[in-house]
Amino acid sequence: MPQIAQLAETWSSQVFWLLVFFGVTFFVIGKGMVPKVMDTVAQRDGQIAADLAAAKAARDAADEQEEAWRVKENENRAAAQAIVAKAKDDAAAKSATKLKAAQTRLDKKLAEAEARIAEARTAALTEVEAVAVEAAQDIVKTLAGVKVTKPVATKAVKEQMAHG
Amino acid sequence: MAAEQAKVDPMYQFTIQPLGGSEGWELAGYNIAFTNSAMWMLITTVALFAFMIGGMRRELVPGRWQMMVESFTGFIDNMLEANIGKAGRKYVPYVFSLFMFILFANLLGLLPLGVFGVHPFTFTSHFTVTGVLAIISFSIVLLVGFYKHGLHFFSLFVPEGTPLPMIPILAPIEFISFMVRPFSLGLRLFVAMMAGHVLLEVLSSFVIDGTNAGATFGLVVGLPAFLLMIGICALELLVAGIQAYVFALLTSLYINDAENLH
Numbered sequence: 001m002p003q004i005a006q007l008a009e010t011w012s013s014q015v016f017w018l019l020v021f022f023g024v025t026f027f028v029i030g031k032g033m034v035p036k037v038m039d040t041v042a043q044r045d046g047q048i049a050a051d052l053a054a055a056k057a058a059r060d061a062a063d064e065q066e067e068a069w070r071v072k073e074n075e076n077r078a079a080a081q082a083i084v085a086k087a088k089d090d091a092a093a094k095s096a097t098k099l100k101a102a103q104t105r106l107d108k109k110l111a112e113a114e115a116r117i118a119e120a121r122t123a124a125l126t127e128v129e130a131v132a133v134e135a136a137q138d139i140v141k142t143l144a145g146v147k148v149t150k151p152v153a154t155k156a157v158k159e160q161m162a163h164g
Numbered sequence: 165m166a167a168e169q170a171k172v173d174p175m176y177q178f179t180i181q182p183l184g185g186s187e188g189w190e191l192a193g194y195n196i197a198f199t200n201s202a203m204w205m206l207i208t209t210v211a212l213f214a215f216m217i218g219g220m221r222r223e224l225v226p227g228r229w230q231m232m233v234e235s236f237t238g239f240i241d242n243m244l245e246a247n248i249g250k251a252g253r254k255y256v257p258y259v260f261s262l263f264m265f266i267l268f269a270n271l272l273g274l275l276p277l278g279v280f281g282v283h284p285f286t287f288t289s290h291f292t293v294t295g296v297l298a299i300i301s302f303s304i305v306l307l308v309g310f311y312k313h314g315l316h317f318f319s320l321f322v323p324e325g326t327p328l329p330m331i332p333i334l335a336p337i338e339f340i341s342f343m344v345r346p347f348s349l350g351l352r353l354f355v356a357m358m359a360g361h362v363l364l365e366v367l368s369s370f371v372i373d374g375t376n377a378g379a380t381f382g383l384v385v386g387l388p389a390f391l392l393m394i395g396i397c398a399l400e401l402l403v404a405g406i407q408a409y410v411f412a413l414l415t416s417l418y419i420n421d422a423e424n425l426h
Contacts (some may be wrong), residue, residue: 010292017205030256
């Protein structure tokens with residue numbers, strides 16, 4: 001086993017060169033390069049974290065703006081609805097007034113017309129009576145040779161007409 | 165028959181040889197020959213450096229290579245955070261170096277470079293190497309423990325809620341288990357790497373000897389051994405990763421003891 005057989009002659013060289021090369025490894029690679037490599041990793045992690053945070057902030061801001069927009073939108077909608085409702089009410093009130101006025105006019109016209117009709121009918125009836133009275137005088141004179149006075153005839157006619 | 169026998173020595177692969185006439189190099193009286201072991205430490209360091217260069221582009225949107233490097237650092241970072249907590253971050257450079265150094269050493273040692281006449285050397289199969297790494301980890305645990313908690317760090321040997329009469333019995337057991345840590349840490353890696361390489365070498369000697377002994381032996385012994393080798397190679401790749409992970413994980417667990425004394 002050379003490890004033991006050569007121990008006496010080689011141990012110092014082994015230890016010396018190991019210390020030299022492991023020392024170089026430790027100071028150049030371990031102390032010099034590893035921290036830089038880890039620094040790069042940390043930098044990248046930091047960058048990723050910062051990017052993620054920025055993205056989150058941007059999303060939050062967007063959410064906030066959307067929320068504000070929504071509130072405003074709701075306000076606008078409510079205002080618009082209020083205006084529409086007011087216009088509707090106004091229009092309804094106006095048309096109700098107009099309708100009322102028109103109704104009044106119509107009622108008035110109707111009443112006038114009815115009055116005219118009633119007048120006309122009364123006039124017509126009076127005429128018919130007069131005609132009937134004359135006719136009745138004439139008929140009686142012709143048939144019975146009796147001269148009937150106008151008041152009597154009128155009375156009879158009225159009686160007959162009331163009977164229908 | 166003896167002449168035909170292949171000279172496969174499963175242990176030869178662990179032999180350390182000085183390279184380029186450096187066997188005489190000395191530092192303060194100690195021999196510091198630049199051996200094949202040191203060569204593979206150099207190769208491991210360079211390969212790891214080359215691997216890490218790909219992760220240094222520092223792009224915000226990483227490429228594949230950068231992604232790979234970052235997943236390794238992230239892996240160690242997560243492991244330390246899971247085991248130690250926020251305080252574990254400052255140990256990332258050390259545990260990362262440890263994990264990657266062992267991982268690359270294990271994997272490079274498995275490269276089938278023998279095909280090209282170069283023999284990879286797995287220096288993690290030497291307990292001198294794994295022992296030093298274990299001692300470094302253990303020293304960090306001791307330093308952190310005594311620096312953060314002072315002498316109170318000795319309460320590590322008394323598990324929480326131990327009844328008073330049990331302390332004299334439990335404390336020595338805890339102390340022994342604590343002191344065994346660097347040995348188990350170093351030996352585990354050394355044994356796992358050596359065992360795998362020895363097994364591969366033994367199986368390859370079966371293939372060579374079996375085939376040399378004739379077609380029948382070649383089919384009965386050589387072929388199954390060869391198929392087994394392929395499987396063992398895959399297993400060794402897994403072990404290379406697992407042992408590096410275990411070393412780093414246990415180091416982080418031990419540091420946790422020192423960092424967050426119960």
